[in-house]
Amino acid sequence: GIQVEQSPPDLILQEGANSTLRCNFSDSVNNLQWFHQNPWGQLINLFYIPSGTKQNGRLSATTVATERYSLLYISSSQTTDSGVYFCAGIRGGSNYKLTFGKGTLLTVNP
């Protein structure tokens, strides 16, 4: 299977700051997703982004498929953005195995 590396593992911000989270893959993927896990364990879909750039409010994501990485940008962070951010991917070919990274724990302080 593929290896998924996320950085940084932990991030502490003051409210209003911007941040960039990174995800590297060991192989090409044809399914790449970003999730936010809230303190109650619910995984919330942020982006399905195997390539290109998408934006949703204060969040945006960019995947450079040829270089096997994806970035998640959070602008003007709020305390409600706190939680763990995961990226996950499925290697190209016939495969259902969505492999997750270890996540980035984001803490936004007021």
Next chain:
Amino acid sequence: ETGVTQTPRHLVMGMTNKKSLKCEQHLGHNAMYWYKQSAKKPLELMFVYSLEERVENNSVPSRFSPECPNSSHLFLHLHTLQPEDSALYLCASSQEGLAGASRETQYFGPGTRLLVL
């Protein structure tokens, strides 16, 4: 109800008990998944059902037994579990094509927190 629901939300069981986790998706999807999230470990895929047929069994011990009676429901039957099986169990669903692979967004339920004593 919308989305993916899971019951129970919390479960405490002894090692000799038998219990079942239930997942229901209200999205009209044709693929369903079980994941395990242990403390300080990445989410791990356990089982995948596509069109009610199991297409992935990720080396899961036989004390975990999945069942998919139809495309909307997925069960995980538990028996003689070990304390190390304590974890958050997440169900997900997606709408896939016929390519034999997952290329669409997976939507997750809220999970069942399982504690094995």
